[in-house]
Amino acid sequence: MKFKIYRFNPDVDAKPYTQEYDVDVQPGMMLLAALLKIKDEQDETLSFRRSCGEGVCGSDGMNINGTNGLACVTPVAELKQPVEINPLPGIPVIRDLIVDMEQFYQNYRDVKPYLIVNDPMPEVELPQTPEQRERLDGLYECILCACCSTQCPSFWWNPDKFMGPAALLQASRFIEDSRDQATAERLADLEGPFKLFRCHTIMNCVEVCPKGLNPTKAIGNIKKRMVARTL
Amino acid sequence: MADIKRRQFDSLIIGAGGGGLRAALQLAQADASVAVVSKVFPTRSHTVAAQGGMNAALANVLPDNWHWHMFDTVKGSDYLGDQDAIEYMCRAAPKAVYELEHFGVPFSRLDNGSIYQRPFGGQSQNFGGEQAARTCAAADRTGHAILHSLYQQNIRAKTHFFDEYFAVDLLKDEEGQVLGALAFNIHDGEPVIIEAKTTLMATGGAGQLYRTTTNALINTGDGMAMALRAGVPLQDMEFFQFHPTGIAGHGMLITEGARGEGGYLVNADGERLMERYAPKAKDLASRDVVSRAIATEVREGRGCGDGNHVMLKLDHLGEDVIQKRLPGIRQTCITFLGIDPAEAPIPVFPTAHYTMGGIPTNRYGQVVVPVKDTPEEPVTGLYAAGECACVSVHGANRLGGNSLLDILVFGRAAANHIIEHLGEHRYHKPMDENSIEQAMQRLNRWQQTGEGESVSALRTELKAVMEEHCSVFRNEQVMRHGVEKIEALAKRLDDVRIGDQSNIFNTARVEALELENLMNCGLATMHSAYAREESRGAHSRIDFPERDDKQWMRHSLYSLENGLDYKPVRTKPISVDSFPPKPRVY
Ligand SMILES: Cc1cc2nc3c(=O)[nH]c(=O)nc-3n(C[C@H](O)[C@H](O)[C@H](O)COP(=O)(O)OP(=O)(O)OC[C@H]3O[C@@H](n4cnc5c(N)ncnc54)[C@H](O)[C@@H]3O)c2cc1C
Ligand code: SF4
Ligand code: SF4
Numbered sequence: 111m112k113f114k115i116y117r118f119n120p121d122v123d124a125k126p127y128t129q130e131y132d133v134d135v136q137p138g139m140m141l142l143a144a145l146l147k148i149k150d151e152q153d154e155t156l157s158f159r160r161s162c163g164e165g166v167c168g169s170d171g172m173n174i175n176g177t178n179g180l181a182c183v184t185p186v187a188e189l190k191q192p193v194e195i196n197p198l199p200g201i202p203v204i205r206d207l208i209v210d211m212e213q214f215y216q217n218y219r220d221v222k223p224y225l226i227v228n229d230p231m232p233e234v235e236l237p238q239t240p241e242q243r244e245r246l247d248g249l250y251e252c253i254l255c256a257c258c259s260t261q262c263p264s265f266w267w268n269p270d271k272f273m274g275p276a277a278l279l280q281a282s283r284f285i286e287d288s289r290d291q292a293t294a295e296r297l298a299d300l301e302g303p304f305k306l307f308r309c310h311t312i313m314n315c316v317e318v319c320p321k322g323l324n325p326t327k328a329i330g331n332i333k334k335r336m337v338a339r340t341l
Numbered sequence: 342m343a344d345i346k347r348r349q350f351d352s353l354i355i356g357a358g359g360g361g362l363r364a365a366l367q368l369a370q371a372d373a374s375v376a377v378v379s380k381v382f383p384t385r386s387h388t389v390a391a392q393g394g395m396n397a398a399l400a401n402v403l404p405d406n407w408h409w410h411m412f413d414t415v416k417g418s419d420y421l422g423d424q425d426a427i428e429y430m431c432r433a434a435p436k437a438v439y440e441l442e443h444f445g446v447p448f449s450r451l452d453n454g455s456i457y458q459r460p461f462g463g464q465s466q467n468f469g470g471e472q473a474a475r476t477c478a479a480a481d482r483t484g485h486a487i488l489h490s491l492y493q494q495n496i497r498a499k500t501h502f503f504d505e506y507f508a509v510d511l512l513k514d515e516e517g518q519v520l521g522a523l524a525f526n527i528h529d530g531e532p533v534i535i536e537a538k539t540t541l542m543a544t545g546g547a548g549q550l551y552r553t554t555t556n557a558l559i560n561t562g563d564g565m566a567m568a569l570r571a572g573v574p575l576q577d578m579e580f581f582q583f584h585p586t587g588i589a590g591h592g593m594l595i596t597e598g599a600r601g602e603g604g605y606l607v608n609a610d611g612e613r614l615m616e617r618y619a620p621k622a623k624d625l626a627s628r629d630v631v632s633r634a635i636a637t638e639v640r641e642g643r644g645c646g647d648g649n650h651v652m653l654k655l656d657h658l659g660e661d662v663i664q665k666r667l668p669g670i671r672q673t674c675i676t677f678l679g680i681d682p683a684e685a686p687i688p689v690f691p692t693a694h695y696t697m698g699g700i701p702t703n704r705y706g707q708v709v710v711p712v713k714d715t716p717e718e719p720v721t722g723l724y725a726a727g728e729c730a731c732v733s734v735h736g737a738n739r740l741g742g743n744s745l746l747d748i749l750v751f752g753r754a755a756a757n758h759i760i761e762h763l764g765e766h767r768y769h770k771p772m773d774e775n776s777i778e779q780a781m782q783r784l785n786r787w788q789q790t791g792e793g794e795s796v797s798a799l800r801t802e803l804k805a806v807m808e809e810h811c812s813v814f815r816n817e818q819v820m821r822h823g824v825e826k827i828e829a830l831a832k833r834l835d836d837v838r839i840g841d842q843s844n845i846f847n848t849a850r851v852e853a854l855e856l857e858n859l860m861n862c863g864l865a866t867m868h869s870a871y872a873r874e875e876s877r878g879a880h881s882r883i884d885f886p887e888r889d890d891k892q893w894m895r896h897s898l899y900s901l902e903n904g905l906d907y908k909p910v911r912t913k914p915i916s917v918d919s920f921p922p923k924p925r926v927y
C-alpha cells in the first residue's frame with residue numbers, strides 16, 4: 111500500500127516535503143501499525159507521537175486523506191491510495207507529524223477544567239443521581255487529541271481568542287456537573303464576541319471526533335445557559 | 342558538565358500517571374515546590390487506559406469492610422504480599438476514593454446518589470464467603486476519569502510540569518543519597534539536571550517486555566531500570582501478571598468488569614470452562630487462576646477457532662447493560678474485531694498485563710535496600726510509588742482493581758513522607774559531578790554512528806524471548822534457554838546504533854534508551870523466574886507445581902552487580918492478626 115507522508119525536520123530541511131513509502135499491509139491493520147512498520151523497517155527518522163494504540167490516550171491525532179483522526183483506530187483498508195498523511199492542520203509543526211500543542215493546551219487550561227466546590231467537603235462522596243451523572247456522558251470522555259480544534263476554521267483564524275471546540279466541551283463538562291459551584295463564573299468567563307461566540311456551527315469538529323463526542327452540541331448548551339442567565 | 346542547564350526544586354517526581362499526579366497534588370497543596378517530569382503529556386500516561394475500576398470497601402452495593410478486602414488481597418497475593426502495607430492500603434481505600442470524587446472524578450452512580458461498585462475477581466465477603474462488589478467505577482473508563490481529574494486539579498494547584506522530557510538516570514552522591522535526575526527535553530534534545538531534595542519514581546510498568554501486551558508502547562520499565570543502575574535491586578520481578586482476557590492476537594484489554602457484570606468464558610465445546618477450575622468463584626476467581634485455566638483449555642485442545650483462544654460471552658447481558666457499563670470495550674471490539682459484544686462473543690487469551698515486581702519500598706514509599714544485616718534500609722531522598730514500585734501489596738498476583746488503589750494510596754503516602762522529610766532538610770546537598778558525568782555518558786553513547794544493529798530488530802527478539810521463555814507456564818529447561826538467550830541479547834546492545842542524530846524530537850533516540858531499560862527489566866525478570874523453584878501466584882512451574890512456603894515465602898531481589906538475593910515477607914500487619922498461608926482455592 112502506498113503512503114505519502116509529510117516530512118519536515120527544521121534541523122536539516124529548508125522546507126517541508128512529501129515522502130512516499132510502500133508498506134505490506136495485513137488485513138485488519140490500523141494506520142498506526144503501518145507507520146510503526148515504516149519506522150521499524152524502512153526509516154527510523156519518521157517521527158510521530160503514539161502511546162496506547164487503542165484510541166484512549168489521544169497521542170496520534172493526524173490528518174489522514176484530508177480528515178483528522180487517530181492513526182491507531184483508523185483501519186488502512188478503508189483508506190483511498192495513496193494515503194496522504196499530514197500533521198494536524200493550522201498549528202505549528204515541530205517535526206514531521208508532531209505538532210506544537212501549546213496553544214491548544216493553553217485554551218484548555220483557560221476554561222478552568224477542574225471541579226470547583228466552595229462548601230466544605232463531606233466525609234463521603236458528594237451525592238449525584240444517575241440522571242445528573244448522565245449529563246456528563248458525551249463530555250467527560252474527551253482525550254485531548256485536538257482532532258476537532260485543528261479542523262475548526264474559527265480556531266485556525268483565532269487560536270488565541272476563540273477557545274476551540276475541545277476547550278469548550280470541557281467548559282461544558284463542568285458547567286453541566288451538578289457538583290460544581292462555579293457555573294456563574296464559568297459562563298461569565300466565556301462572554302464576549304470571541305471565546306465562545308466565534309463558533310459558527312460548521313460542525314467540522316463533530317465529524318472528526320474519534321470518540322464520537324459532539325462539541326457543537328456542548329457549545330449550543332452553553333449558549334442556551336448564557337441566554338437563560340441574562341433573561 | 343558546567344554548561345548543562347540546572348533547575349532546583351524541593352521535590353522531583355518522575356512520571357505523570359495516577360501515582361505521580363496524586364503525589365504531586367499532595368505536595369503542591371502543601372506548598373512544596375514540585376516538578377513533574379513525564380516523557381508524554383500527562384493525560385497520555387498509561388493510567389488513562391485503566392478500565393474496570395478501583396477497589397474500596399465502601400459497602401455501597403453489598404456489605405463490606407476493609408478487613409475482608411485485606412484478606413482477599415493477602416490471599417490473592419498467594420501470601421507473598423507484605424501484610425502491613427496491605428492493611429494500610431485497604432484501610433486507606435475508602436478515603437482515597439472519596440478524595441478522588443471530590444477532585445471531580447465522574448464515578449457512575451447508584452439510584453441513591455452514591456458511587457457505583459461492581460464485583461471483580463478474587464473479592465469476597467466475610468473472609469472467603471460470598472462474592473463482594475468492591476470495585477468503584479466510572480463506566481469502563483475509570484483510569485481516564487481518574488487521570489484527567491488529577492491532572493486538572495494539578496493545573497489548579499499550579500504544579501510545574503516538564504512535559505515530554507525523558508528522564509535518563511538518577512544522580513546520587515558517594516554516600517548513596519539521591520540528589521535528583523538527569524533528563525532531556527525531547528523537543529530540542531537539551532539535557533537538564535533537576536536537583537531535588539527528594540526524587541519520587543512513578544514511571545509505571547514494563548509491559549512492553551512481551552510481544553502481545555495490554556500495555557501502551559511507553560511502558561518500558563524506565564524507572565525500574567534507572568533504579569537498577571543506581572544500585573537498587575528490583576524485587577519479585579518473576580511475578581508478571583497475564584490478564585485472562587486480552588483480545589486474542591491483538592492484546593487490547595477486555596476488563597475483568599465484563600465478567601463482573603455477568604460475562605463468562607466458554608471453550609470450543611460450549612462449556613463454561615471456569616466451573617472446572619474454580620467451582621465457587623467461577624469466572625471471578627483470581628487472575629492467575631483464570632489465565633492458567635484458559636491456557637490449559639487451549640493446550641488440551643479445547644480452544645475455539647484455530648484452537649488458540651476461548652470465548653468471552655457478554656451478549657446475554659443485553660445491549661442496555663453493555664452500553665451503560667461497558668461502552669469502552671464495546672467500541673474497542675467493534676473497532677479492532679468488527680464484533681459487537683452485544684451480539685457475539687469475544688475471542689480472548691491471557692495477555693501480558695502488569696508488573697507485580699519493581700523498586701522495593703516500605704509503606705511510606707521510601708525505597709529500601711538491604712544493607713549488611715538489615716534487609717530494608719531506606720535510601721535517603723529516593724521514593725517510588727505505583728506500578729514501578731513493589732511495596733509489596735500485590736505479592737505474587739495482583740487483584741483486579743487494586744492497582745489504581747495502590748498508585749493513589751501510595752502516591753499520597755509517599756508525598757506525606759516527603760513533606761516530613763522536607764521539613765527536616767531545608768537545604769539541597771551539593772551536586773555530585775561524577776554522577777552527572779556517568780548519566781551523560783549513557784545519553785551520549787547514542788551519538789556513536791556507523792554500522793550496527795537496529796533498535797527495532799533487537800527489541801523484537803527480546804519480546805519474543807520473553808514470550809516464549811517466561812510466560813504463563815514455566816519450567817527449568819525453557820527458562821534455562823531463556824536466560825542464555827537474554828544474556829546474549831543484552832551483550833548485543835553495545836552494537837546497536839541509531840542513524841537519526843537530530844536533536845529535534847528524536848523518537849529514535851527515545852526508543853533506544855527505552856530498549857536499554859527494557860533489557861535490564863528483562864534480565865531481572867528472567868533471572869528471578871529461573872531461580873524460584875516453586876509455583877506461587879503468577880509464577881507457575883510445571884516442574885515445581887506446589888507452593889513451597891518453607892523455602893520460598895520470601896521476596897526475590899535482583900541486582901546488576903550481585904545477581905539474586907532474598908528477604909523475608911512482612912507477615913505482621915499493623916494492628917490486626919496476621920493471615921497465615923493457607924491453600925488457595927476459589
Ligand atoms: C489496559 C489496562 C487496564 C487496566 N485497568 C485497571 C483497572 O481497571 N483497575 C486497576 O486497578 N488497574 C488497572 N490497570 C493497571 C493500572 O492502570 C496501572 O497499573 C496504573 O495505572 C499504573 O499507574 P502509574 O502511575 O504507576 O504509571 P503510569 O500511568 O504508567 O505512568 C507512568 C508515567 O511515567 C512517565 N515515564 C515513564 N518513564 C519515563 C522516563 N524515562 N522519563 C520521563 N517520564 C517517564 C510516563 O510518561 C508516565 O507519565 C490496567 C492496566 C492496563 C494496561
Ligand atoms: S461547530 Fe464551532 S467549534 Fe465546531 S468546527 Fe464549527 S466553528 Fe468550530
Ligand atoms: S472533543 Fe473529540 S476530537 Fe476534540 S479533543 Fe476531545 S476527543 Fe479529541
Ligand code: FES
Nearest residue numbers: 161162163168182
Ligand atoms: S496511540 Fe493512544 S490514541 Fe492512538
